[in-house]
Amino acid sequence: MTDIIKESINITKAEYIASAVESSQFPEEKLRQIAFIGRSNVGKSSLINSLTRFHNLARVSGQPGKTQTINFFKLTAKYYKDATTKDFYLVDLPGYGYAKTGQDKRKKWAVFIEKYFLFPQDLYCVCQLIDIRHEPMPSDVKMFNWLIEHDIPVFVIATKADKIGKGTVAKNISRIKKALNVRELTILPYSSTKNEGRSYLLDFIGQALVE
Incomplete structure (x- = not known):
């Protein structure tokens, strides 16, 4: 995948709405949701800021496991074709698999995240980020399999693509497919530093909002 694709939307507005530790704190306004999840320190906050171009929207921390709540951001997408707009929630989920987080807290987060996924809402898909x-x-594979088993659509994004040579990208994408045991899976390589993959992801979101 490359950025030769022209994105169908532009993100014109982005605002923080809520942080939740239980379902009663989820936003009352019902909008389509696209959730982002991945291991701690996978570059999730950097990707969200790159995608929206609101660079302080998601806080980038040097401390893995910093995100401990489900964070809701309300975004407005404007379509280039006809200038119509659609609002949606970008949902930033806590990172999983951080070794220095206590086992009890990891279990608590896991239960909470599962409750979010199974909560009645307009969740279009989960973007799972993998380095x-x-x-x-194993935690990446476990999360992927759990989502598939519960019929939750997954879009895998391979982050930090600028950290390896271009010739290595295809090889490492194949390695991810093999580990997830889905050879025909579409995986998007993404570089938050260079915004590579951004146009494809924006087009994916644009299509998701009209389906």
């Missing part, structure tokens, strides 16, 4: 530099960890 392209390394083979998926």
Whole structure:
């Protein structure tokens, strides 16, 4: 995948709405949701800021496991074709698999995240972020399989693509597919630093909002 595709939308507005630790704190306004999840330190906040071009929307922390709530951001997408707009929620989920987080807290987060996924709402898909530099960890595979088993659509994004040579990208994408045991899976390599993959992801979101 490359950025030769012309994105169908532009993000014209982005605002923080709520942080939730229980379902009663989810936003009352019902909008389509696109959730982002991945291992701690996978580059989730950087990707969200790159995607929206609101650079302080998601806080980038040098401390893995910093995000401990489900964060809702209301975004407005404007279509280039006819200038219509659609609002949606970008949902930033806590990172999983951080070794220095206590086992009890990890279990608590896991239960909470599962409750979010199973909560009645207009969740279009989950964007699962996996570091392209390394083979998926058991926690990555476990999360992917859990989503598939519960019929939740998954879009895999391979982050930090600028950290490896272009010739290595295809090889590492194949390695991720093999680890997830889905050879025909579409995986998007993404570089938050260079915004590579942004146009494809924006087009994906644009299509998701009209389906």
